[in-house]
Each structure stands twice: as structure tokens, then as C-alpha cells.
Amino acid sequence: MIRQLRQALCLLFLVRFLAGDFSVYNAIMKGTLVHCLSLHKDDFQLWNDAIVGVSEKGTISFVGNGCDVKTLSEVYGFSVDQVTNLGRKFLIPGLIDTHLHAPQYAFTGTGTDLPLLEWLNRYTFPIESKYADLQIAEHAYTKAVKRVLSLGTTTGCYYATIHLPATKLLVQIINQLGQRAYVGKVNMDRNSPETYVESTENSLKDTEEFIQYCLASGEEGKRLVTPIITPRFVPSCTTELMTGLGRLAAQYNVPIQSHISENCDEVKWVKDLHPECESYTDVYEKHNLLNEKSVMAHGVYLKDEELQKFADAGAGISHCPTSNFQLASGVFNVRNALDKGVKVGLGTDVAGGYSSSMWESIRQAMNASNTFRFGREFNSVGYREAFALATVGGAEVLGLGERVGNFWPGKEFDALIVDPFVEGGPFDVFEWENEEQIFEKMVMMGDDRNIESVFVGGKLVAGTSKV
Structure with missing residues (x-):
């Protein structure tokens, strides 16, 4: 029964992908999360090995540590097979x-x-x-x-x-x-x-x-x-x-x-x-x-x-x-x-x-x-x-503070997947640089070449579906 469910989910993913309706509904994104809880300078968060659960409605179900993926998946009704690992790519708000x-x-x-x-x-x-x-x-x-x-x-x-x-x-x-x-x-x-x-x-x-x-x-x-x-x-x-x-x-x-x-x-x-x-x-x-x-x-x-x-x-x-x-x-x-x-x-x-x-x-x-x-x-x-x-x-x-702007649970998944290592990109990354230094380079020098995917309400609206 579990195998059949997994096959059905894979088929649904394939149908959406071929139809150009790729989304991350009912999925878990795992990578380096960067967002701000408010405009206060101390509310900036760069979270290595973070996970974000995106509901079937395109809203954020949970945010947590990657090591807790099994527990959070069970609590919120996700499958660990639905995890998309972004590696060292950044997941940031739109x-x-x-x-x-x-x-x-x-x-x-x-x-x-x-x-x-x-x-x-x-x-x-x-x-x-x-x-x-x-x-x-x-x-x-x-x-x-x-x-x-x-x-x-x-x-x-x-x-x-x-x-x-x-x-x-x-x-x-x-x-x-x-x-x-x-x-x-x-x-x-x-x-x-x-x-x-x-x-x-x-x-x-x-x-x-x-x-x-x-x-x-x-x-x-x-x-x-x-x-x-x-x-x-x-x-x-x-x-x-x-x-x-x-x-x-x-x-x-x-x-x-x-x-x-x-x-x-x-x-x-x-x-x-x-x-x-x-x-x-x-x-x-x-x-x-x-x-x-x-x-x-x-x-x-x-x-x-x-x-x-x-x-x-x-x-x-x-x-x-x-x-x-x-x-x-x-x-x-x-x-x-x-x-x-x-x-x-x-x-x-x-x-x-x-x-x-x-x-x-x-x-x-x-x-x-x-x-x-x-x-x-x-x-x-x-x-x-x-x-x-x-x-x-x-x-x-814009009066959207309760709907978008960061990855607070309950908000809509308006997000970017940013690849700082993309071939032919506008800046170089060196082995001694940490994630925050790399993100600062993205802010100061990055452009559309680094933007792999753009999601609005969980739906892919620009970029690719490499995820």
C-alpha cells in the first residue's frame, strides 16, 4: 500500500512537470534558509541544514532543523520521501x-x-x-x-x-x-x-x-x-x-x-x-x-x-x-x-x-x-x-505581512532557490568562505544567473524545476 502511494505521488509529480505545472505542494525543502523575522538587524537568520514543509495549499506548514525531518514529517503528515535536498543552495523569501x-x-x-x-x-x-x-x-x-x-x-x-x-x-x-x-x-x-x-x-x-x-x-x-x-x-x-x-x-x-x-x-x-x-x-x-x-x-x-x-x-x-x-x-x-x-x-x-x-x-x-x-x-x-x-x-x-515576506509557518511559500555555485555565475566562491559570506556575495553581486527557481504560493513561476 505504501509503495503504491509513493508511486502515485511520483506519477502526480511527473504529470505536473510535463504539463508545466510544477510545484512544491506537499513537499519538504532542505537546505540553507535565509530570511528576516522583522526589520530589526538582529532578526536576520541564516539557518544551515534547515527544512521547510510546504502544504498542499502552497503554505508553510513548518520550519525546523534537518535532523528533525522524520519527527516533523510524522507530526505534519509528510513523507520523508518527499524531501528535496538543495545542498548548499539558498532558500530565501521572494x-x-x-x-x-x-x-x-x-x-x-x-x-x-x-x-x-x-x-x-x-x-x-x-x-x-x-x-x-x-x-x-x-x-x-x-x-x-x-x-x-x-x-x-x-x-x-x-x-x-x-x-x-x-x-x-x-x-x-x-x-x-x-x-x-x-x-x-x-x-x-x-x-x-x-x-x-x-x-x-x-x-x-x-x-x-x-x-x-x-x-x-x-x-x-x-x-x-x-x-x-x-x-x-x-x-x-x-x-x-x-x-x-x-x-x-x-x-x-x-x-x-x-x-x-x-x-x-x-x-x-x-x-x-x-x-x-x-x-x-x-x-x-x-x-x-x-x-x-x-x-x-x-x-x-x-x-x-x-x-x-x-x-x-x-x-x-x-x-x-x-x-x-x-x-x-x-x-x-x-x-x-x-x-x-x-x-x-x-x-x-x-x-x-x-x-x-x-x-x-x-x-x-x-x-x-x-x-x-x-x-x-x-x-x-x-x-x-x-x-x-x-x-x-x-x-x-503592502499589507501582506501575515501572508509573505519570510518563512514563518502559515505564510504562503513565495520563495527563491538561489545557487551561488552556478557555472558562469557573476561571482566566485572560495573554500574558506562560510555560508553568510557567500550570501553576502549574492546580495552584493548576484543576479538572475543565480536564481534557479521562483515560487509563488508553492507554484513554480520562473526558472527551472531542477528541484
Whole structure:
């Protein structure tokens, strides 16, 4: 009977593999586990010879020591025949990108010669206006999502464009490819080109239709894509539009994303547009767009009083250092925000950022923090904390802290298998190096060549099924 059961399990595995539906449901992964329990620097864990049990629902049943595999298997109803030994490969949580522009992927790595506001008019708006064409949208969005998945991003928080059909198409593509995501139809009813602007009425109507479209795709907690209210930024949205979007966010209980205090000229512009408000943050607060479900990108020039408002509201900041450096916007003091109790995650912000890789965002977050050490004593962010920002930090910012971000039992198995020894990889490993030194090399030099497999909810969505 036991032999027949084992044969059945092997057959099921083979059928799924041949059908392209490989997963690690009802399996035990054994290897070097690396994750962070929180953003606190002492909550980084590198666990040699660890085991993770993944349930038939794609959730984490248990985490333990390899020597306890028999006992834990019996307690949780697994078979020791279901253990996949990863050797010295790393098992890490999926990376979480809290801010990226899907339509801008098409020109990532170009147009690096202008500051933010000129850059938007010269490059961004003309490209985004092309997404009225669904053929262009399908081609570009498919490439964008495949790329970020291959780089280990299991959750992405996307801006689309003002076009409702193309934004729905992005949702379909993300669902097909199996990524976890937040997607927003961008809102713009003022200070925008004639070829890329919408009326207030249509913007609100299309946003509500998009929310309903996403919510109808599955039950809460089970669907991959969550709709997110997306006023581009204050200069592109009238008071009437922002008020309406705040109302929709409350009515449907959905999250909000936008930009804030990215560039000095932008901050001054907002002050000129809204002299009745004390600050940029105050504009969002007065329009009911700042709460525990808000994700605001950049925040480079937020004053301490504004950061306190973020902390009090439970709102999060998406730190996008690669973009801040590339567009010469400024440097966000992530340590100051964290010390004030503000939730912070990392974002690539393509195409303001030159790379779709969260690994690059991790490195640039360290560089950004290090700039505050010049000529002064400062506790800058190291690789452990930067890695935490890209995992548990992003999960908290997006309200997913109870579902993803690390390997805590009960969470979903969003994970990467990382091979630091891959042939032709971007770095070399020497015999005297321990696992933490090797992982640090991965953080500082690794790329998609090291990412063997990418799982979302236990299902393989990118890479290979060598496991």
C-alpha cells in the first residue's frame, strides 16, 4: 500500500512537470534558509541544514532543523520521501518590489539625461500614451512581468497607464504568469499632455470599473492581483479627482499608491498648487489618501513632521534609491524614517531606475544610506537590513505581512532557490568562505544567473524545476 502511494505521488509529480505545472505542494525543502523575522538587524537568520514543509495549499506548514525531518514529517503528515535536498543552495523569501511602472519597462536604461519633471514630459508620457494600443501593451507588459519574475520578484506593486483596457490586460498577464501583484489604473486629469490626459469623470468611472473587475476575479486572500488606487501624483490630479479617489478607496477598502516629495521642483510645484496645505503630505491627508493602506514612493524631502504623520497613519514609503540617483532627485534617509516608526520597503521604479532587479535596489539602498556617513557618525543600512527591506519590509508596506515576506509557518511559500555555485555565475566562491559570506556575495553581486527557481504560493513561476 505504501509503495503504491509513493508511486502515485511520483506519477502526480511527473504529470505536473510535463504539463508545466510544477510545484512544491506537499513537499519538504532542505537546505540553507535565509530570511528576516522583522526589520530589526538582529532578526536576520541564516539557518544551515534547515527544512521547510510546504502544504498542499502552497503554505508553510513548518520550519525546523534537518535532523528533525522524520519527527516533523510524522507530526505534519509528510513523507520523508518527499524531501528535496538543495545542498548548499539558498532558500530565501521572494523579493517584493513596492514601486514599478509596467509601461516604462520598454525604455528602461535610456533617457537618463534629465531630471524628473522634464523626464516625464520628454520620455515617459509619450511612451505611456502608446498603451492605448493593446498589441503594444500585450507585448511590453508580457516582457516586463517575465523579466521581474526571472529576477526573483514574486510580488510587484505596479502602475499601469490611464487606459482601462490595457490595465485589465496587465492583470490578465500577471495572472497567467502567476505573480502576486497590486495593479493600479493611473489617474491624470490636469497638467498632462493633450495626448495623455483624461477627464475627471472618466478617470473616476474607469477606476471604479477596474476595481470591480479585479475584485470579481477571486476571493479575498486567494486572488493574485489586488487593485490599488493610483493618482499619479498631486500635480496631475485635481482636488475633485483626489477627493473621488479617496472615496473609492474607502468604499471598496482597497489600497492607495502615489508619489511624494521625489524632487525639489515637484515639491515647490505642489506648494504652489495647494497653498492651503501645510505640506505635500497634508495634501494627501486632506483628500483621504493617507492611511494604513497607502504606499507613497520616494519621500526624499519629507520633513520630520511629515514622517510622523506617516507613522501615525500607518502609511508606508517605497524607497527607490536607484531612481533617486539616476534622475538626480536626492537621497532618502531611510534610517531616519525607520527610527520614526515608518513602514519602508524597496522599489525599482523602472524606468526612473535603470534596472528591474530588486538586487540592484538592495545595493543602492545601502549606497544611499552610506552617503549620510560622509563626514559624520551615522548608523547606515547594511546588507542584512537592506535584504530585510526587500522582503519583510515590502510585505509590511503592502499589507501582506501575515501572508509573505519570510518563512514563518502559515505564510504562503513565495520563495527563491538561489545557487551561488552556478557555472558562469557573476561571482566566485572560495573554500574558506562560510555560508553568510557567500550570501553576502549574492546580495552584493548576484543576479538572475543565480536564481534557479521562483515560487509563488508553492507554484513554480520562473526558472527551472531542477528541484
